Amino acid sequence: MGKKCGQQSINFSQPPVITSGANIVGPEEGEGPLASGFDWILDDPLFGEKSWEMAECKMLEESAKLALQKIALQTQDVDFFLAGDLLNQIISSNYAARGLEIPFFGLYGACSTFVEALLLGSILIDGGFAQRVLLSSSSHHLSAERQFRHPVEQGVQRLATAQWTTTASGALVLEMQGEGPRVNRGTVGKVVDMGVSDVHNMGAAMAPAAADTILTHFQDTETNSDSYDLIVTGDLGSVGQAALVDLLKQRGLDLEEKLQDCGLLIYDTGKQDMHAGGSGCGCAAAVFTGLLLQKLREKQYQNLLLVATGALMSPIISQQGESIPAIAHAVAVTG
Structure with missing residues (x-):
């Protein structure tokens, strides 16, 4: 095989x-x-x-x-x-x-x-x-x-x-060998562009890519939401996460109770004024190497799907009015 x-x-x-x-x-x-x-x-x-x-x-x-x-x-x-x-x-x-x-x-x-x-x-x-x-x-x-x-x-x-x-x-x-959580499978994302051009709303630009990768991952690997204790995106923030939930529901998949987002986990959005939440290459990296890795090691999570999203924009091309292409990659990690 x-x-x-x-x-x-x-x-x-x-x-x-x-x-x-x-x-x-x-x-x-x-x-x-x-x-x-x-x-x-x-x-x-x-x-x-x-x-x-x-x-x-x-x-x-x-x-x-x-x-x-x-x-x-x-x-x-x-x-x-x-x-x-x-x-x-x-x-x-x-x-x-x-x-x-x-x-x-x-x-x-x-x-x-x-x-x-x-x-x-x-x-x-x-x-x-x-x-x-x-x-x-x-x-x-x-x-x-x-x-x-x-x-x-x-x-x-x-x-x-x-x-x-x-x-x-x-x-x-x-x-190759050792003790710790294991990376069992992964899904390589495709670039998705739904025409969002607002550089102040990356969540809306990235949510369709996250939906595409999650749905593709389930189809390719013959898994479903029940295969994972938690599905964590990074970093859609509040706007992007709400859009992702809606996009998945349109495809008959309700993940609202199983989804979390690194950009919402890393800050106390009730006390810290981070608007829609966190983003950046370091956001998913810090949340995974901290909270999530610890919970995997302690077997609080047996199976976790980490889906990191990226807005592939350039300041120059954005100023020229071009839309924002986005991508999402996923890895399945077992504790």
């Missing part, structure tokens, strides 16, 4: 093991409900650096190092490093890779990057191309605002549909 199943999915014959995870978050994230699951909460979003961009580079690199340190590994023990971020030319990942000196694949899938890396790392291990893979992704609120919207110094009022880019990074170690 082949490893490819259906049109877009993969069954791993030797499911890779998640042996370690680590994360670093900013001050706002540390004030949220998931604080106990974060390894390092920064007091200063500059992280001792001279710019927000260099602070993000440092976050990504340090979270990757921390994931290795937790299981007493050195960088030379790793076959490949897979990483991505939101900034132009994925500079956070490139500069982190410079410091780590591990053979490197740079990835860009916007907020879906963490699961894209998890999928590709699993393929490398299950395919026999690697024994051990390190993966990481990051985002920084202040660097992302400067690139995609408005420098925060301008004090531009954010719309109610806008999401707050998390200041966070997360890293995982995947191995």
